[in-house]
Structures are given as C-alpha cells and as structure tokens.
Amino acid sequence: MTRRCIDFLQVVVYHGAKRTTLPAELAEADVVLTTYAIIEAEHRRYMMPGKVQCRYCKGKFYPDRLRLHLKCAVLSLFSKLMRVRPPWLPSLIEDCEARR
Secondary structure (H helix, E strand, O other): OEEEEEOOEEEEEOOOOOOOOOHHHHHHOOEEEOOHHHHHHHHHHHOOOOOEEOOOOOOEEOHHHHHHHHHHHHHHHHHHHHHOOOOOHHHHHHHHHHHO
16 A cells, blocks of 8 residues: 655555555545456455355356356256267167158
8 A cells, every 4th residue: 555645635545465454544545546446356355245166067156146057057968968869769760760
C-alpha cells in the first residue's frame, strides 16, 4: 500500500500482492485508488458463496451451477451410451432385413 499526501487529501493506492488487509488503514484515507479486478476479487472472496466440488468430475462449481452441471453430465452420459451400439444390434438388424 502506498500513501501519498497532497496538501489536504490522503490518497491510498490499494493494489498489488502486498495491499493492506486492515480496514482501519483504508478508513483513514480520503481517496482509495484501486482497479476493477481488485474489487471483483475481493467481492468474490468475501461475498460470493464457496464453490462445491463435483463428486464425479472433481471440478468446482457454485452451488446453483452444480445442479445444472449434474443435469448436463447425466444427459451427456446418456447420449454417449446411446451412441455405443451393443454387439447384438447388427445381427438383429440383419435378421429384420432378411425377413422383409
């Protein structure tokens, strides 16, 4: 954190890996300069719910997204299973065509 005094304003630069974690230091400042990325990261860390790990793929998702992920995973698995032809299917098709 860098502090600068411009005659009557105390300006604090809140950026980088060594930025302060003490709210009192920020409260003392008249102006705090930071970036949108820092604000977004702080918001995600303190305001958003924690991510939950999927027990099937081990990916991490927010709880509301995990429900959608699991539905898509089931549909994806079902479609993959439908693409696999069982070994007895070709002979069944040949028998049906022979009876025509």
